[in-house]
Amino acid sequence: MNKLNTKIPDGPVAEKWTKHKNKIRLVNAANKTKLDIIVVGTGLAGASAASSLGELGYNVKAFCFQDSPRRAHSVAAQGGINAAKNYKNDGDSIDRLFYDIMKGGDFRAREAFVYRSAEVSNFVIDQLTAAGVPFAREYSGYLDNRSFGGVQVSRTFYAKGATGQQCLLGAYSGLIRQMSLGKVTLYSRRDMLDVVIIDGKARGIITRNLVTGEIERHSAHAVVLATGGYGTIYYLSTLAVGSNASAAWAAHKKGAFFSNPSFVQIHPTSLPQLNDYQAKLTLMSESLRNDGRIWVPKQKGEKRHPNEIPEEERDYYLERMYPAYGNLAPRDISSRAAKERCDAGYGVGKTGMSVYLDFKDSIAKKGKKVIESKYGNLFELYEKITGENPYEEPMRIYPAGHYTMGGLWVDYNLMTSIDGLYSIGESNFSDHGANRLGAGSLMQCGSDGYFVLPVTIGDYLADDIKTGKIPTNHAAFEEAEKHARDKIIKLLSVNGKQTVTSFHKRLGKIMWDYCGMVRNEEGLKKALKLLSELKEEFWKDVKVPGTMDELNQELEKAVKVADFFELARLMCQDALNRKESCGAHFRDESQTPNGEAQRIDEEYSYIATWEYTGEDKDHNLHKEPLEFECVKPKARSY
Amino acid sequence: MNLTLKIWRQKNAKAKGSFVTYKLEGASQEMSFLEMLDYLNTTLIKKGEDPVAFEHDCREGICGTCSLYINGRAHGQDSMSATCELRMSRYKDGDTIVIEPWRAKAFPVIKDLIVDRLAFEKILEAGGFISANAGAAPEANSIPVPREHADKAFDAASCIGCGACVSACKNASAQLFIASKVSQLALLPQGRAEAKSRARNMIAKADELGFGSCTNTGACEVECPKGISLAHIARLNREFLKATL
Numbered sequence: 001m002n003k004l005n006t007k008i009p010d011g012p013v014a015e016k017w018t019k020h021k022n023k024i025r026l027v028n029a030a031n032k033t034k035l036d037i038i039v040v041g042t043g044l045a046g047a048s049a050a051s052s053l054g055e056l057g058y059n060v061k062a063f064c065f066q067d068s069p070r071r072a073h074s075v076a077a078q079g080g081i082n083a084a085k086n087y088k089n090d091g092d093s094i095d096r097l098f099y100d101i102m103k104g105g106d107f108r109a110r111e112a113f114v115y116r117s118a119e120v121s122n123f124v125i126d127q128l129t130a131a132g133v134p135f136a137r138e139y140s141g142y143l144d145n146r147s148f149g150g151v152q153v154s155r156t157f158y159a160k161g162a163t164g165q166q167c168l169l170g171a172y173s174g175l176i177r178q179m180s181l182g183k184v185t186l187y188s189r190r191d192m193l194d195v196v197i198i199d200g201k202a203r204g205i206i207t208r209n210l211v212t213g214e215i216e217r218h219s220a221h222a223v224v225l226a227t228g229g230y231g232t233i234y235y236l237s238t239l240a241v242g243s244n245a246s247a248a249w250a251a252h253k254k255g256a257f258f259s260n261p262s263f264v265q266i267h268p269t270s271l272p273q274l275n276d277y278q279a280k281l282t283l284m285s286e287s288l289r290n291d292g293r294i295w296v297p298k299q300k301g302e303k304r305h306p307n308e309i310p311e312e313e314r315d316y317y318l319e320r321m322y323p324a325y326g327n328l329a330p331r332d333i334s335s336r337a338a339k340e341r342c343d344a345g346y347g348v349g350k351t352g353m354s355v356y357l358d359f360k361d362s363i364a365k366k367g368k369k370v371i372e373s374k375y376g377n378l379f380e381l382y383e384k385i386t387g388e389n390p391y392e393e394p395m396r397i398y399p400a401g402h403y404t405m406g407g408l409w410v411d412y413n414l415m416t417s418i419d420g421l422y423s424i425g426e427s428n429f430s431d432h433g434a435n436r437l438g439a440g441s442l443m444q445c446g447s448d449g450y451f452v453l454p455v456t457i458g459d460y461l462a463d464d465i466k467t468g469k470i471p472t473n474h475a476a477f478e479e480a481e482k483h484a485r486d487k488i489i490k491l492l493s494v495n496g497k498q499t500v501t502s503f504h505k506r507l508g509k510i511m512w513d514y515c516g517m518v519r520n521e522e523g524l525k526k527a528l529k530l531l532s533e534l535k536e537e538f539w540k541d542v543k544v545p546g547t548m549d550e551l552n553q554e555l556e557k558a559v560k561v562a563d564f565f566e567l568a569r570l571m572c573q574d575a576l577n578r579k580e581s582c583g584a585h586f587r588d589e590s591q592t593p594n595g596e597a598q599r600i601d602e603e604y605s606y607i608a609t610w611e612y613t614g615e616d617k618d619h620n621l622h623k624e625p626l627e628f629e630c631v632k633p634k635a636r637s638y
Numbered sequence: 639m640n641l642t643l644k645i646w647r648q649k650n651a652k653a654k655g656s657f658v659t660y661k662l663e664g665a666s667q668e669m670s671f672l673e674m675l676d677y678l679n680t681t682l683i684k685k686g687e688d689p690v691a692f693e694h695d696c697r698e699g700i701c702g703t704c705s706l707y708i709n710g711r712a713h714g715q716d717s718m719s720a721t722c723e724l725r726m727s728r729y730k731d732g733d734t735i736v737i738e739p740w741r742a743k744a745f746p747v748i749k750d751l752i753v754d755r756l757a758f759e760k761i762l763e764a765g766g767f768i769s770a771n772a773g774a775a776p777e778a779n780s781i782p783v784p785r786e787h788a789d790k791a792f793d794a795a796s797c798i799g800c801g802a803c804v805s806a807c808k809n810a811s812a813q814l815f816i817a818s819k820v821s822q823l824a825l826l827p828q829g830r831a832e833a834k835s836r837a838r839n840m841i842a843k844a845d846e847l848g849f850g851s852c853t854n855t856g857a858c859e860v861e862c863p864k865g866i867s868l869a870h871i872a873r874l875n876r877e878f879l880k881a882t883l
């Protein structure tokens with residue numbers, strides 16, 4: 001357990017970060033220029049970290065698989081970014097933001113980390129504003145805030161529905177500036193295949209140049225992973241198609257522990273799957289639930305057009321089951337209820353896997369104009385994709401995988417269990433417990449990247465000022481490169497009959513059915529069996545066309561899917577271990593009489609941290625007890 | 639639905655490319671355009687042929703990764719829409735669809751329908767930022783920005799960097815792309831300090847990289863998936879003029 005020293009400083013939670021900053025070692029400006037840092041991933045976390053490290057004087061190498069850092073998936077965050085500015089004078093504070101995140105995470109996150117993000121959040125807004133992010137403003141010229149994610153205060157900064165894009169472009173412009181100054185070198189169109197460990201320290205990475213196919217070695221004194229989440233394990237999710245777990249998984253196999261892998265947030269209002277060729281699910285803003293009523297027909301297998309189904313034959317199941325909240329029931333509750341109805345045979349649409357979201361009553365009551373002014377762009381988007389007009393007939397929606405709270409274990413310095421290997425943003429597990437509060441992901445990315453990592457990394461690098469350049473001809477580079485190359489050769493040599501995507505779809509379905517919104521022991525055990533059979537089939541019958549020495553998109557996919565098989569197994573193991581329900585993790589066996597998640601604090605108030613022990617072997621579990629000094633875990637009630 | 643697809647195939651940057659015709663059976667109007675290409679690739683892989691390389695990522699019109707010239711239009715025939723937002727319901731059974739990569743000297747083809755757009759990064763490196771180090775930023779509300787300016791800055795900033803403007807322009811000019819950044823930062827007080835050098839340097843860099851000049855045809859505005867207005871080019875020209883006076 002020595003490896004898992006959290007390094008959380010003593011003292012009151014509100015003083016920890018300041019105390020820590022005052023105590024840790026720093027690297028002086030002249031010495032920083034002798035140190036190289038690799039940052040993998042250029043989303044809000046990676047771009048802000050790379051630019052801030054460059055500003056400090058370190059030599060940074062930034063990597064992304066996209067053609068440009070500006071395309072990283074932070075770009076798609078819609079809703080906003082939280083900060084405890086209290087601009088609305090509505091009683092907000094760092095303490096309150098901290099508490100809301102802890103509660104949203106169903107008391108499965110570390111207090112010290114959450115407090116720090118909340119504390120730093122205000123500076124993130126200052127920094128992004130200074131970088132030219134056009135956040136929404138009031139007529140006074142001051143910044144506007146809105147209420148988001150069911151909290152009582154208005155603390156969410158936003159830029160129309162494109163907050164993620166604007167925040168990312170702000171951080172990206174800082175990255176671009178450091179590139180122009182020669183402090184950051186960009187390596188785009190690169191997949192990270194492995195991390196290189198020398199004498200127990202992360203000293204570099206192995207990448208594949210996605211244009212030439214060349215396997216490359218890159219060395220540095222420290223490596224930062226900002227590689228995002230792994231929601232694409234479900235195949236269909238709200239994530240960008242290219243999002244993947246491979247960099248984090250490679251680190252995991254080299255000794256970086258993985259925490260709470262089964263904690264996945266499911267978003268309740270996505271467009272449903274329309275056909276078998278669908279590549280992703282489009283998110284529709286949750287705000288639609290303010291005016292739409294959710295229902296399914298009372299009769300199983302109903303074939304009539306929704307407009308022909310009379311009122312008394314409709315089941316407004318959320319209003320029926322949760323009268324106090326009705327259609328605004330929390331994300332996980334409304335997601336599970338939709339699944340329950342569809343599984344029971346009441347689902348609608350061609351696939352039977354969707355429910356109606358009906359605006360008829362709101363339009364009748366408030367008028368079409370009002371509804372149009374609120375949701376016009378969303379209705380247009382819906383009509384564009386489905387060909388159905390939501391003013392005339394109900395929308396169809398279904399839940400979709402959205403955000404992974406689980407990720408690489410990190411200590412207070414954001415260092416993983418491998419010395420010199422850091423993990424920031426969604427790729428780590430640190431801030432969101434068992435469920436993430438709305439507008440919390442951009443906040444964490446900005447906090448980690450701009451203000452936490454650039455400071456804490458110095459504590460480690462202080463030992464390296466005399467090390468000199470790390471040579472890439474060390475045996476560890478040799479071995480890691482060979483390992484990466486062998487895996488690719490193996491994938492190409494299977495030469496079977498089934499496409500990579502067909503395997504990914506089947507893998508996704510197993511995970512969605514048994515390790516998605518609702519889990520139980522029987523299903524998870526079944527999933528483990530199915531996964532192992534499918535993995536075997538994959539390695540016997542996958543078809544990866546082309547060669548490794550060229551731009552080969554099928555090969556890129558194959559590498560990612562191969563890793564997903566292994567991660568999927570761990571997710572199921574983690575979900576199986578945690579017999580309680582908490583946040584987004586819902587175990588059938590652990591629910592209150594009215595169907596809500598039932599935490600079991602006496603047994604499961606811990607972070608489940610997993611150690612890799614070899615392929616197809618069970619992971620070792622390390623339990624890190626959660627200690628609550630400030631908040632008292634409470635049951636959620638709706 | 640059955641389709642005839644004429645697709646630009648090019649093995650790599652050095653190879654000579656050409657159009658290849660594919661008869662695609664069993665596509666559906668429920669597919670997105672890119673899902674139709676996914677489907678084509680599945681059939682090609684099963685036949686042992688090389689799938690068509692094309693770029694995409696978010697598939698919801700915000701990352702700017704997708705491109706494609708479709709029947710002579712950047713991002714296809716729909717306005718205010720990226721290729722990933724284009725639906726096959728816009729086509730009918732028996733249609734012939736011609737699919738090409740962006741064509742511009744500064745965007746060389748890497749493979750099939752994928753081009754290299756790093757030239758955009760180079761333009762931005764010449765000044766597409768505010769030089770604000772982390773830690774030095776003043777309190778966010780210390781500088782009020784008139785709402786009208788903030789909204790216009792947002793409109794300019796909504797650029798997704800896809801390159802449609804360049805590919806639609808007969809001069810392969812990057813003026814709308816440059817204008818979106820220059821205009822955004824010129825409208826904000828935080829960006830004024832560097833406004834002069836920004837306009838000058840970004841334009842000089844675009845010239846150097848082989849992008850053409852702007853002759854105000856307006857094709858870029860028509861094809862821009864975010865509807866960025868030519869008014870931003872006017873603002874860029876004013877900034878440029880001020881910078882050179």
